[in-house]
Amino acid sequence: DAKTTQPNSMESNEEEPVHLPCNHSTISGTDYIHWYRQLPSQGPEYVIHGLTSNVNNRMASLAIAEDRKSSTLILHRATLRDAAVYYCILLDSGAGSYQLTFGKGTKLSVIP
């Protein structure tokens, strides 16, 4: 499985934008980029995913580099509820692979 690299931790002030980076230099053409987050004492929850183009949903935006070797999850206005561990995960759509492989993720702290 292609691997991802994320910073261990980041801080943001409340109501400011947050850019969470993810490097995936060995990504293959059939790998989707998924982001999940895990709030304290809860199971992970889906945030967003994309293949090549930038994506937006009600929770966040995903910016994907033109060479697809990196991506950035953007939270437009961080709230205290966004304090969580964020996981960047690659999922190969072409190999019949269904399991998500979690790294340690980035722990985001939001300062009031």
Next chain:
Amino acid sequence: NAGVTQTPKFQVLKTGQSMTLQCAQDMNHEYMSWYRQDPGMGLRLIHYSVGAGITDQGEVPNGYNVSRSTTEDFPLRLLSAAPSQTSVYFCASRSRRSTDTQYFGPGTRLTVL
């Protein structure tokens, strides 16, 4: 929809005891999986199933058994509990489309003394 449900929420076992963690989903998902999460770590895959009657091992399968007799249920059995199995266990389900969301249960916090 209830989504993915897990029981119990908390459990304390003594070394050598056996137990079953229950997991059920009502979304008709083909794929179900079990993860464990140790303090400060990411989730590690224990076992998974791509459909009723089909199971396979993940990254850390030793000490655990699974079966999938129905689409809805995917129980995880600890055969002889060990302190190293103290962890939080998450069950998850998704459809077979790789672009689809994986849904996680609330977790079972297990302590083995």
